[in-house]
Amino acid sequence: MAAAQLILSVDYEVFGDGSGEPRHCVQDPARRIMQVAEGFDAPVTLFVDAAGFAMMESELRSVCSVAAIKAQLAAALERGHDLQLHLHPQWEGGRMDAEGEWQLDLSRWRIADLSDGEIRLLLKEGRTWLEDLARSRQPDYRCIAFRAGGWCIQPSERVVRALRKLDFLVDSSVAPGMRNTTKGEWLDFTKAPKLPYWMTRGDVCTPEKKGLYEMPIATARIDPVRHMRALVAVKGRPDAGFASGCEGSYRGPGGTVSGVVGRLAKLSKLGQVMLDFSSMPSRVLIDVSRKWLKQFDGVTDVPLPLVAIGHTKNFSVASEQSLAEYLEWASGEGIAFTTFPAWLDALNAD
Numbered sequence: 001m002a003a004a005q006l007i008l009s010v011d012y013e014v015f016g017d018g019s020g021e022p023r024h025c026v027q028d029p030a031r032r033i034m035q036v037a038e039g040f041d042a043p044v045t046l047f048v049d050a051a052g053f054a055m056m057e058s059e060l061r062s063v064c065s066v067a068a069i070k071a072q073l074a075a076a077l078e079r080g081h082d083l084q085l086h087l088h089p090q091w092e093g094g095r096m097d098a099e100g101e102w103q104l105d106l107s108r109w110r111i112a113d114l115s116d117g118e119i120r121l122l123l124k125e126g127r128t129w130l131e132d133l134a135r136s137r138q139p140d141y142r143c144i145a146f147r148a149g150g151w152c153i154q155p156s157e158r159v160v161r162a163l164r165k166l167d168f169l170v171d172s173s174v175a176p177g178m179r180n181t182t183k184g185e186w187l188d189f190t191k192a193p194k195l196p197y198w199m200t201r202g203d204v205c206t207p208e209k210k211g212l213y214e215m216p217i218a219t220a221r222i223d224p225v226r227h228m229r230a231l232v233a234v235k236g237r238p239d240a241g242f243a244s245g246c247e248g249s250y251r252g253p254g255g256t257v258s259g260v261v262g263r264l265a266k267l268s269k270l271g272q273v274m275l276d277f278s279s280m281p282s283r284v285l286i287d288v289s290r291k292w293l294k295q296f297d298g299v300t301d302v303p304l305p306l307v308a309i310g311h312t313k314n315f316s317v318a319s320e321q322s323l324a325e326y327l328e329w330a331s332g333e334g335i336a337f338t339t340f341p342a343w344l345d346a347l348n349a350d
């Protein structure tokens with residue numbers, strides 16, 4: 001098996017409709033993810049929904065919770081974790097109503113549906129928010145990687161062009177084989193190349209000789225019955241697959257779905273799964289990793305990147321155990337742990 005390097009990425013955010021309280025849905029689960037990872041000397045990459053937190057910060061009633069979020073992010077960086085940019089454009093133009101609930105513009109769910117100017121501005125503002133916070137602790141910090149909110153980067157030509165113009169080096173929005181046909185939140189990665197990573201200058205599913213690095217989230221096909229069992233197990237637990245104390249709604253532009261399972265079901269057909277450590281048991285994570293590494297064994301002579309994903313809001317008590325078991329397995333297999341910038345440095349040093 002080729003030398004592999006695992007990137008543990010986490011979408012660090014509340015729910016897409018603005019619901020969910022930052023402390024229970026972001027901060028507490030992120031702390032637990034980092035604690036588990038630190039036990040294995042593994043850095044975590046937090047994909048921070050900068051548009052969301054910047055908007056919360058502008059609202060007096062939520063400014064305290066954002067101060068705690070910023071303190072956690074700065075401390076994470078100091079402990080060797082990484083921060084990169086994630087964006088949910090629906091926050092732009094959002095407002096908090098009299099009941100203290102966020103009302104977001106769900107018609108702006110997909111960054112790819114915005115104008116060139118809006119895409120560029122969102123990326124620039126998000127990156128500045130993150131870099132200002134990070135550089136107070138680490139002056140040479142650079143935000144170089146991006147993941148689109150809801151993975152909705154397609155049609156990707158304009159987003160990729162804006163990312164390249166702004167000197168981003170990596171996109172990690174693609175999850176090969178996944179598709180969502182829901183109106184207002186569609187994505188289609190069924191035609192993604194069968195490669196561990198590639199470069200893109202426009203269409204994220206077409207590899208090119210140069211451009212932005214596309215470092216996809218690892219996916220694999222598993223037995224549909226097994227997939228169904230894993231979903232049913234999540235649904236049957238008292239926390240229904242959410243982080244402790246975290247409550248919110250998976251309402252999107254395509255309507256409301258019930259809970260974690262509904263959200264996952266919308267994303268895929270049974271049997272196609274992401275390397276998702278918040279919703280999958282460790283035996284599935286191990287199976288997906290083995291298949292991904294076997295598929296790409298020998299394809300590249302640089303360390304094979306293996307990008308895992310988690311979400312703070314559904315990092316439940318069961319996910320914690322599953323992540324620990326998975327990292328135990330990965331360590332035993334000799335899989336190293338890395339971040340996007342460190343992986344790029346190793347690549348360029350060759």
Ligand SMILES: [Zn+2]
Nearest residue numbers: 011013149150
């Ligand atoms: Zn997100």
